Amino acid sequence: MARPVDWAKEAGRPPMILMTPEAPGHPALAPGERVLVRLKPAGPGRYEGRTIRRVGDMPARVLGIFHRGRGPVHRLVPTDRRAKAEWTIPAGQENGAQDNEIVLAEPMPRQHRLGLKPARVIERLGRMGDARSISLIAIHTHDIPTVFPPEAEAEAKRARKVRLGKRTDLRALPLITIDGADARDFDDAVFAEADSDHRGSYRIIVAIADVAHYVKPGSALDSVARERGNSVYFPDRVVPMLPEALSNGLCSLRPHEDRGCLFVEMHIDRHGRKTGHRFGRGLMRSAARLTYEEVQAAHDAGDPLGLPIAPLYAAFRALLTARQARGTLDLDLPERKVVLDDAGHVVSVSPRPRLDSHRLIEEFMILANVAAAEELERLHRPCMYRDHPPPTDEKLDTLRRFLDGLGVSLPAGDRVHPRDLDRVLRSVAGTPDAPLVNEIVLRSQSQASYSPDNIGHFGLALPRYAHFTSPIRRYADLLVHRALIRGLRLGTDGLAGDQATDFEAIGEHITATERRAQLAERDATDRYLAAYMSRQVGSHFAARISGVMRFGLFVTVADSGASGIVPMASLPDDYWQFDEREQTLTGRRTGVVFRLAQEVDVLLSEANPVTGGMVFHILQGARVANGGRGGRRHPHAASGKRPRSR
Known part of the structure; x- marks a missing residue:
């Protein structure tokens, strides 16, 4: 993300400029870098920027590895792979830094006669090679906040368990959470059963952690959650949106513990089409915390573990029918899992398995997200939509040229439907070209964003879509919860009026924090991969x-x-x-x-x-x-x- 230089206050809020990377998988700019850019409108108050040329090479600060020299001058090797040269740390400017430490430095006036780029150490961050050093570099490179203000920590510690009160009592319902083996915050639980009144139909309940009960508009917790925008996930740690007392404690849907929730009860027919929904505020008790692998193994073995797992899969199969009917884009891009040992060294890098249990949860969450957007429209309440525009003409042209080289055709014109792209993916499935075709199709897509203006979700082929299911780790979901609470009169802690009028600015901000998190996570994975490959x-x-x-x-x-x-x-x-x-x-x-x-x-x-x-x-x-x-x-x-x- 970039901002204009010397923007006058009287001109109002400066536009947001989302910089396009110059090479796949690389950040567009280093922090503090100045560039001349070509702008392309990307929505109200937003632009997509492409670098024309860099204006000077003096960043506001430098993150690097400190190497102590034998004489009065020390070396600083930047962590940014695009940096063309090392920096020097003059004697007296090392701030106690030790050899091979990660440090943050600020440039000093150049010494042109000596051809040096001097800098002074302003912060020491730990030794390179320590278990947490790689994610630490990514965190500081992308300015991700890691320390909660004392006021927010105090609010989190004062929080207490939710009582039943006027809530719907769901504690007898065998809701279960299904997450990764390493998950610590459980913000969604699911239940399904056959609808006795309509053969082939199903009743589905998705219960979501009631973060709005604890994070109230205008509070210190609300301020820090808005600033962070989302949690950030690394192989060795999580930088959470909320303090641990909430994210892993009172908001997390732990098994066999009472937890407040917002829930949506949905009914689907045999073709997976939603025939109705109802939102409420409840008190639940998770019957089990299961991993994706456990659920899949239980289903495949016909052993339900004493839980209603079979109806979950039956409802999932119906939802798959609806997904296929509307023609969604189903990319097959294996996510790489980096496994570390206790010392923080990379043990292995392998594709994460994609099981039907993963897809089951995805389909349930998509259905709940659609219901949330529809409900807020019905109530005429503001909604923070998850927008995904169609590919641009330029990107479609590039994609067509690439596919032509493989002998694969794409319909002409600028009215491409997701099913057209999915047909391309199916045509190359199982061939050596499949991984790269999936990658190139992904690159052809526009980036999703948050906005109060609905333009639909191209990839999912949905006319309206919002994020409702992960309020522990996404601020957008918390806003949707608050809008529902106010619209349905489910409490006094709903959306505040000033937040509703600020939705456009909030949407821009949390879109930027999401992209910041994605870049940081990708950078950390790249460094872990490089550490793993360095032995080869x-x-x-x-x-x-x-x-x-x-x-x-x-x-x-x-x-x-x-x-x-x-x-x-x-x-x-x-x-x-x-x-x-x-x-x-x-x-x-x-x-x-x-x-x-x-x-x-x-x-x-x-x-x-x-x-x-x-x-x-x-x-x-x-x-x-x-x-x-x-x-x-x-x-x-x-x-x-x-x-x-x-």
């Missing part, structure tokens, strides 16, 4: 070209999902021509073609856990294309000479 420098890997640039290639390793650059200088000596439209690099002399999605054999030459950057080389005899998609064995080794390029 010099090894050979099967990979695919995932990006073609004027300056070289990006490749992604098949097994781990690790990505890195193949520098132009490492390619065979040739005159390389870059074709942006076709996404190719072509050697004029040899006729060798490197193109997007091509399989290649690579050697890992560098892996830097500090920056998360990895460098690969195309192997001698690697699979390369020669004027087409088919591969051949390259007869030349990488020469190490710097090739010419256009």
